Amino acid sequence: MSLDTSACATQTGTTDPMPAAVLWDLDGTIVDTEPVWLAAEFSLARRYGGEWTEEDGLELIGSDLLDAARTIRERMGIQPTPEEIVTAMVGEVADHLRHADLVWRPGAIEMIDRLAAAGVPQALVTMSYTEIAEALITRMASNPFGAVVTGDRVTQGKPHPEPYLTAARALGVDPARCVAIEDSGTGTRSAVAAGCQVLVVPNLVPVEAGERRTLVDSLAGLGPADLGALVAGPGLPR
Known part of the structure; x- marks a missing residue:
């Protein structure tokens, strides 16, 4: 199922539903590593x-x-x-x-900034190790992540649900009210198994459609309210 970005990209307002948190993959999702x-x-x-x-x-x-x-x-x-x-x-x-000069994925930094401005908690959930996560965060204007879950700090990595469950627990939120943003099938399976809604932005590898996953070509033009719509249910905005 695809999100109709022309119909549902909105400005965040006080009445817009928001996800409990947004859980970000790193490689290929925030920056093209x-x-x-x-x-x-x-x-x-x-x-x-x-x-x-x-x-x-x-x-x-x-x-x-x-x-x-x-x-x-x-x-x-x-x-x-x-x-x-x-x-x-x-x-x-x-x-x-x-x-190096980093190649940011389209719309990722803008979405991170808009979520921060809207007060939506965010976490980084990556199979990269702490050294890589810290290197990324130092290149950002400020650290937007209330939790950072890395591959060297979990017992079972993606596609197991542990990384996303760990992030939701660290933020004190229900994973079913969270949106995970992913670019790979492996990461998507991890987030789905944890109970998250998943916004999939494929990069180098295709990702199959399936339960609790919404595929888009890019984050560009989307805002926090679009992510909120994924957990507001039932259905997606059209």
């Missing part, structure tokens, strides 16, 4: 003489990093441990976030 992850994977392959393709990398988008590293180790046939692989890739991506 997926090509940076792919580059880090190819760098590993070159360093250790492994074989890797772009299709291999795309399969891992949104995954728990240790799970991804196990796949990388097996498919590349290389010797470093999964922990060593994660350390190398996290360091490369974090360095990019600290120093």
Whole structure:
């Protein structure tokens, strides 16, 4: 089901329904770091003489990093441990976030700012590690996140619901009244399993339609009231 952005993009007002919180994925949703992850994977392959393709990398988008590293180790046939692989890739991506010109996803920063102005709690829910989340936050004008859940701070990563349940609990909100914003099927399954409504903005990989998920091409032109409409029910604005 698609959200009709021409019909429902609205200005936030005191009578507009708001979500209890908005829970943000990071990579590919707020900032376009997926090509940076792919580059880090190819760098590993070159360093250790492994074989890797772009299709291999795309399969891992949104995954728990240790799970991804196990796949990388097996498919590349290389010797470093999964922990060593994660350390190398996290360091490369974090360095990019600290120093490179960032490619922000269309409408993401504007939505974050509008949610903050409307007083809607926000959390960052990412399988990237704390080092990467902190590097991103330092590049933002201020820290809008009341909770930050990272892959190194959960027992089970996406697509398990633990990351989104942890974020909702940290904010003291019902996940069923939250909107998660995701770009991958793996992250979307995690948020749906946690009971969230999910606004899916696909980036490098397609995401199938399904229960409690709304697909849009971009966040540009949307506002907090559009997210509120997803949890107000029944149905979506037309």
